[in-house]
Amino acid sequence: MEEIHKGGCGAVRFRATGHPRRVSLCSCSWCRKRTGSLLSVSVYFGKEQVELLSNELKTHRLKSDAGRWIECQFCMQCGSALTWTLEFLPDYRGIAGGAFDDPAFIRPERYVYSQNKPGWLQIDEGINRCPTMPDNPNQ
Template sequence: MSEIHEGGCQCGSVRYRTTGQPHRTAVCHCRYCQTRTGSAFGVSAYFNGEQVEVRSGELNRYRFTTESGRSFETQFCPTCGTTLFWTLGLWDGVIGVAAGTFDPPSFWFDVTREVFTRSKAPFVTLALAESHETTASYAPVAGDSPRLRGQ
């Protein structure tokens, strides 16, 4: 039997279940994750789509194009606004799950990687096995909006 974990949004309207282990995890310091979370970074657990099941509630979606020209779509509770999932145009069929939305223990998987340290908050100090200024797939075709660059 595969490992099962459940989670949901802050108000409890949306509930989900994951099966098995995530195939990738990371702490991400990119500006998109900073604005998505309203914090210094996001903690992400990536699963194949068939490993994630929304068990109750409805989700709103917000889609935009990254500076690398790829789609980024967040899915969030329309009642409380909690972002639960996202998909990246780079990884077809893969769903990112906001690690803090899992029921306790929220951080049940290993995180050994951090990405986009170039925009890391100066007060954040992590001791992870891998640390990358961007990612291998980072290939900007346009600049981010001035507000994301602090202009």
């Protein structure tokens, strides 16, 4: 049976089919600013797995802490940053973990920019830590 993961904000809905290819926690400066939190939960699917059910998104291009481009799409109604594409992973589409209606399927496997981890935050030993952005997406 095929997994279907739905989500969105008030105005924009999306649907991701199948299992995510990559799930990361991240404490880079962009993730901290876009979420207003100290780390993000980023769920990556292949582009072909994701369907946007509304076009109310605006694209903003910026530069990552590693100097690569990020194209972030946010809702023009409420401002939620819902999805993005990275130069690092051009065939993938990132989705904000908190935007899924039911986030129970989300299992992070790595923590990127763990050098910015707050001292009080405990991260499970099974989650691979990368102090900054790895050079190779397979790390």
